Amino acid sequence: MSVTSKQPQVSQPRGWRRLWKSPSSQARWFWFVISGLLYAALLAWYYYAFKTQDDPEPFADPLRLFGIIAYVLVLITASYSLRRRFMRGLPGKVQNWLWMHTWLGIITILIAFLHENYARITHDYCRNLSCLTETYWATGALFALIFLVISGISGRLLDVWQTRVIAREASSNGVGIERSIEEQLRKLNYTVGRYSAGKSDEFKRACAEALESQGRTIYPDTDLAIHERADWQRVQPTLLEHARxxxxxxxxxxxxxxxxxxxxxxxxxxxxxxxxxxxxxIMELLTNVLHIIAYPQ
Ligand code: HEM
Known part of the structure; x- marks a missing residue:
């Protein structure tokens, strides 16, 4: 049976005309400047302390205060999760919170370096694993933060790269992002179904294989009955579009x-x-700042 209804609208690839674009945000620069200024101020204080004190240590100010600031910044950075998942009513767009998360997360590790006076990074290296747990897991906390920030930065880059992949696909496939494609694929499947209605098993198998193999298996005309070849030619653009x-x-x-x-x-x-x-x-706060519990001897 020949299909007489109108041919489906097979869209042509349109090249790089953008259909889909990720929104940009001013918050990127706002949080970049705030974080940069905060870090610059603490860095200046760090150098001033070295000029005016004999041997600044993490358990005395200002290095101790840098530790408290780093912890507060870790908590603020993690609060992004609250805005994204648990308390969506909090003010500001999620995207702006993510910029806060990104820049504060980055300076947090730099401030933690100042707090530990770059110990384990430029000197006083760990020689065995037990160093991780010393002083209430101080070095463990530092490395955990380093891995977390490295993971964050790599993820951000990965996110930019993969989002570009999606944007490029959505802009060049002529249909858009996943949901629109799935809708279009359903329509194309339906059209192929109509072409196959009342045809031989061979014709149906040829269509099914072309759909399943994403267009890589296309039956030659000669494998089909002569009276079905014209329809087989007509269904080709739909199969190719489906595969694409x-x-x-x-x-x-x-x-x-x-x-x-x-x-x-x-x-x-x-x-x-x-x-x-x-x-x-918390342990450092209880022992070293609030003096609620005694430091173990
Ligand atoms: C103090 C350090 C950090 C902490 C505690 C932290 C924590 C978190 C948490 C809990 C989430 C999950 C949010 C959610 O989906 O509920 C998250 C997501 C994310 N973080 Fe971090 N992070 C830190 C540093 C960073 C840094 C430095 C970057 C990038 C430079 C970064 C980039 C990201 C990105 C891109 C996401 C996913 C955002 C999304 O898909 O919504 N993070 N982070």
Whole structure:
């Protein structure tokens, strides 16, 4: 049976005309400047302390205060999760919070270096694992923060790269992002179904294989009955369009999965780091700042 209804609108690839664009934000510069100024001020104080004190140590100010500031910044950085998941009513766009998270997260590790006076980084290196747990896990907390920030920076770069993959696909496939493609694929499947209705099993198998293999297996005309060849030619643009869109959909899904896998890892590291950093910070506060408990001898 020949299909007489109108041919489907097969969209042509349009090159790089943007259909989909990630929004930009002023918050990027705001938090960059705030974080830069805060770090510059603490750095200046650090050098001033070296000029005016004999041997500044993490348990005396200002290095001790840098530790408290670093801990407060860790908590503020982690509060991004509250805005994103648990308290969506908090003011400000999620994207702006993410810029706060990014820049404060980066200066937090720089301030932690100042707090420990670069110990374990430029001198006084760890020689065995037991150094991690000394002084209420001070070094453990430092390394946990380093891994977390490295994971954050790599993830941010990965996010920019994979978001570009999605944007490029969405802009060039002529349809857009995942949901629109899935909708279009459903329509194309339906059209192929109509072409196949009342045809031989061979014709149906040829269509099914072309759909499943994303256009890589295309039956030669000669394998089909003569009276079905004209329809087989007519269904080709639909099959090719289906294959093209399915490949685009798969690339977008892969990009999303990569971002998702990284996010899971970052959240896992964040939870672990928060536990270690909180233990170190709270114990130091109780012994060294509030003097509620005595320092172990
Ligand atoms: C103090 C250090 C940090 C902590 C405690 C921390 C914690 C977290 C947490 C808990 C989340 C999960 C948010 C959620 O989905 O509920 C998250 C997400 C994320 N973090 Fe961090 N992070 C830190 C540093 C960084 C840094 C330095 C960067 C980048 C330079 C970064 C980039 C990201 C990104 C891109 C996400 C995913 C955002 C999203 O998809 O919504 N993080 N972080």
């Amino acid at each position: 869109l399915e490949r685009s959909l798969n690339r977008q899904k892969r990009a999303r999965r990569v971002i998702q896998a990284w996010r899971t890892l970052h959240i896992f590291l964040a939870c672990l780091a928060l536990i270690i950093i909180s233990y170190h910070s």
